[in-house]
Amino acid sequence: MALKFITDESFGLLAKDKKVLARFDFNVPMDKNDPTKIADTTRVDEALGTIKTILEYKPKKLILMSHFGRPKGKIDPNFSLEPVAKYLAEKLGLEVVLTETALDRGIKTLLNLNEPKIIMLQNLRFHQEEEGNDREFARSLAAYGDVFVFDAFGAAHRKHASTYEINAFFKNKAFGGLLLKKEVESLEKIVKDPAKPFVAIVGGAKVSDKIKIIEALLISVDKLLIGGAMAYPFLKAQGFSIGHSLCSDEDVSLAKRILATPAKNKIVLPSDHIASETFGGTPIEIGNASIPEAMIGLDIGPATLQNYCDHLNKAKTVLWNGPMGLFENSQYAAGTFGIARALSNLENAFTLVGGGDSVSAVNASGLAEKMSHISTGGGASLEYIENGSLPGIQALKFGID
Ligand code: AMP
Secondary structure, three states, rough: OOEEEEEEHHHHHHOOOOOOEEEOOOOOOOOHHHHHHOOOOOHHHHHHHHHHHHHHHHHEEEEEEEEOOOOOOOHHHHHOHHHHHHHHHHHHHOOOOOOOOOOOHHHHHHOOOOOOEEEEOOOHOOOOHHHOOOHHHHHHHHOOOOOOOOOOOHHHOOOOOOHHHHHOOOOOEEEEHHHHHHHHHHHHHHOOOOOOEEEEOOOOOOOHHHHHHHHHHHHOEEEEEEOOOHHHHHHOOHHHHHHHOOOOOOHHHHHHHHHHOOOHHHHHHHEEEEEEOOOOOOOOOOOOOOEEOOOEEEEEEHHHHHHHHHHHHHEEEEEEEEOOOOOOOOOOOOOHHHHHHHHOOOOEEEEEEOOOOHHHHHHOOOOOOOEEEEOHHHHHEEEEEOOOOHHHHHHHHHOOO
16 A cells, blocks of 8 residues: 555545644744744744645645644643744734644534634643543544644654554545655655665764664665764774763663674774863864873864765765764864765765754754755654654554554
């Protein structure tokens, strides 16, 4: 069974004059100084294409739903979707009515009125049944719509009522949205027969969080370039000194395990560093792989960056997850921004950036437009690469009983 999208003709036939229930990922970061202001609207902007496409099919109603933050199953005004509803109304030039909760009695009445066309359910996570993947909660949500659209790629790795169980009520009436389509098509270029050479760059802070993706990638990549604090356990496992750099014993054991396999030959590690005597202090260039005892490694060095760029310049497929150093501090951003620049200059390669911090780094470098695809779901994109799909996508594709 193939995954069906809202671009399929069958969707138009099912949606016209009917109620379309659509799940998005509106879990946006808020401005720390102004809790009513959305700090980064990307996730809502990415949903606009799907919303506009659904409206073109002239449904009777469009019911939007999403989670937002972690209100832990309780109604909490700090996690209201109101800023999102307001922003969407502005962007669409249409009224968007936000319900008090996802289970309001008034919703039934709203569904029977001619106006408004767009209803947004309040934060699904005000109900503990959402994260509990509760069948009855899913049934209540499903009752609002005749057709279901799933576009919450960022939440597709979760088995929750609105991402998973809900599919039990929409046999042959469940479709993926445009964002989901773009994400899946891009990730398939990495997961299935990536154009070779395939080079992955993995950075960031914790080996244990990324061990599964490293192991999955080592099967298909030609080279795996490791940077950021991820590199230190690997260097330590090979007998290099790493000073006081971020590194746990558990991570060293995991690194040893990987280095004991033949895939070791695919791994490329830093040969020089930018370090400091204090975290974020004055940068000092260390011209070899060993970091002196009193120092902390905070970025890859220039020779490493050059070597990594040489590998990238030969690649036809590139996956990047995780920064090469403490890039939030401009003194330690050269490695990360250098990688972003190298990717932006690749003309004949497919470049996919996945994972929260590498996405922030690419945005900060001003080179986002030059990447083939930037995934909106950090955790979701990594799990997709590890497992070849996600629970929310499998349920959408095959339905559940
Ligand atoms: P992750 O969420 O695992 O991708 O980690 C991203 C974080 O790792 C960013 O906040 C980086 O500043 C941090 N990071 C990367 N390299 C280093 C390093 N050498 N030392 C300390 N933190 C680092």
